[in-house]
Amino acid sequence: SKADYAEGLRVTVALSVGFAILVGVLRIIRGWPIHWLIITGYVGVIVMTVFAPPEIIGIAYDSGGVTTSTITVPLVTALGVGLATSIKGRNPMIDGFGLIAFASLTPMIFVMGYGIFGVGGNAQQLDGPFGIAFRSVVQQIEAYAALLTHPLNRLAGWLFGPLQDWMLALPGMFGGLAHTLIDTINDVLPIAMIIFGFQLFVLRKRIPKLGRVLLGFVYVLLGLAFFLDGLELALFPLGKLMATQLTDPAFISSVTHHVDNLNWWDYRWVYLFAFAIGFATTIAEPSLLAVAIKAHQVSAGSIGVLGLRVAVALGVAIGIALGTYRIVSGTPLHWYIIAGYVVVVIQTFFAPRLIVALAYDSGGVTTSTVTVPLVAALGLGLAGTVPGRSVLLDGFGLIAFASLFPMMTVMAYAQLSERRARRAARSNRGA
Template identity: 50%
Template sequence: MFYLRAFSHSLVHALKNLFPIIAVVVFFQLVILQQIPENTLMMAAGLLIVAVGVALFLQGLELSIFPVGKSLSNQFARKGSVPVLLSFGFAMGFSAVVAEPALIAVAQQAEEISEGKIKALTLRILVAVSVGLVVALGVFRTIFGYPLHWFMIIGYIVVVIITWFAPPEIVGLAYDSGGVTTNIVTVPLIAALGIGLAASIRGRNPLLDGFGLVALAVMVPMITVQLYGIVVYSGETSDPTGLPILTQNGTADQTPVLLGMLLDLAGMLRDVLPIIITILFFQYLILRRGLTNPRKILFGFALVVLGLYAFVVGLKLGLFPIGTSMARQLMSMEGFVFVYLFAFMIGFATTMAEPALIAIGHQAEQAAAGTINGNAIRIIVAIGVAVGITLGVHRIISGDSIHHYIIGGYILVIILTALAPRYIIPLAYDLGGVTTSEVTVPLVTALGIGLASSIEGRNVLIDGFGLIAFASIFPIVTVMSYAIIVEMLAKQRKTDS
């Protein structure tokens, strides 16, 4: 009975997160487009399956991964062994990202659109290794108290340099891969690890030293995926129009339905297995302690697998078709005003409902002891995401190179990092990593692919990806700009008085 109540609560929570998207889509369909799309019932069923999948997944996390992960973090922090803490940080970063639903969705899209040049599993392992290494680096930074801004400035200078040399086919995907690594699984685990460490070490500030792990986890995959693209596309010339787009009905193989479902479930189990192995290894072999409630934890892992499976099925039936359908319908209208309006509204609405953003804002408010207003931060971040997605849509429509936008955006971020007050920098970077939810990412990805496939002369792989990157850059800009303005006004008031 307890589990049923908890599941119903998670389902309502997931439906609330879907509601802003549904509201924006219904408004555009009925008021702007004045038509009902084909396969409406199938899309509605897909959205419901997504909600059920997210609810099962969240419930499974609450029963298994979250409590065990937090318990391990606290035990290792008390143990005080730096090599063990670094190893644990790497293992948790790697295992959480491999099972990230949004990364799975983006990787599958990339493999199909690139006709197999980019391998979904290779991409996911590469991103997971990157996040594992960078979480270990972040743990090292927290333990020894090194300031985050030097890591970020140097890191993004490297990102900008590699972007200049990377092939256009990989740039948008690389930045999207960085944007989706911090999501429904990783944000709570990574944030809890960083804040827990900072709180347990004398002389560390939870706001300055606890935040920042999420930001590092976003940055490094951008570098490694672009290097992967340089290897994959070395010596090739790109065809500007010849890439196919993802079909909405899945692949056309003749695998029996039941066998296909069993294979998909086995795939989901494979995705979650690294987390299970990591937890069992550190719990039994390093700490030499048993799990407190193994049956409940096992049940939680089963819910995680079922939730992931339902989530992916729902994506194919609901969110991907909605994104591509809306893009094509809006592109059929005269002018691009409503395309920009849809991009802005969907960015703002989904971000305001983003649970990870609400959680981080609340944690920041507590850590800052009244210096930061959580609600104000949410609005500023939502405006940043809305502006970023709108600008990304403009890039697709205009056909401009993503290199110039991304390089320009991160040069602006580097400049603001040098000017912003130190207390806001770790939080600003973390907020850039939590703005794209497990629901928003597939819809925004499908919107970009739908736009690129509807405009003559656009390459789906080059132009279709990248919207998530814009959604990650501009919240950093708006939050740091907000902090700079607040500090300037505070100084002005002191001068006047």
């Protein structure tokens, strides 16, 4: 059923991210070069693309971009940089970044594997032998998770149940804000439990400055709740409205003054909107700001916060604009992605070594809380209105473009900066 398919897909992505962080941590500990692991992963994605069902390819590519969020990106970045800083012989810039890149890459491989072995030729049924076995594993995981969380849910219901009921009963937007706050608490609580659990029961050390840490969690919960509720009230409805209106055949015909035989240039306002919204939403991404600040700190100021954000935002803007052109033209998604991977691999061998891991991470921080809903709405809306396009086959993929192109622009930015520095050094020696 569709519910089984969606549940299996969700667990597949979650398992892939867990595996990705494990591999990323092993890489930092062992000192493995990140580019060989990433290139191997790209080869795996390309090979899986050949065998995966067509209806799963776009979803698989997009799954690599939706695994990172406003909560996880700063935490994972701090984990990688902190681990690299604490291990002798590791460079925080070279070895500390890269965990987000793994978390963006492995879901594509896992989801396409799920499509090949679990779904087969029908994306709505789990009718193969692997599909039946995988569904059983999913049910076991859910059963164990429910068993572990049941006492906590009962305790939380007993302590905070009346307060939660009162908050949800608030009128108007206050009730919506309360609902968002409760959802945010449910999202942050498992992460906090894992961190505190390892600190107290594995490391067996007290948490330094506990009061400050708890206050920080309160700030995170309140800030995210207001931020997400504001997005739901204003930005998302306006963005989806713009996407719907720009892809409306009536608007296209009013611009082109003809209805039949529309070509790719007739959708020029869609490309411009895609570029602008890609740049603007990326600049506003809290995840990108967190990574840029951490990179600025670790590099002792050699990497500028604004410069990195602009480079990433340009990559997203170009990627989404090109992705909308792909939907209009109807060309296969995988050819663009494979060509992009080839460019990234070539750039990897010419870019400064200090920037490579950060560039890989840049592809994962661009598709977070602000960007994903707007970009997904644009892609699905465009595929639903362009004649001859399928929402399932053509509507997905914009998030993959938004994850791929920032890696190119960040490495290009680093190469240009290095070239400028060399020219400046030569001119100073000549003087």
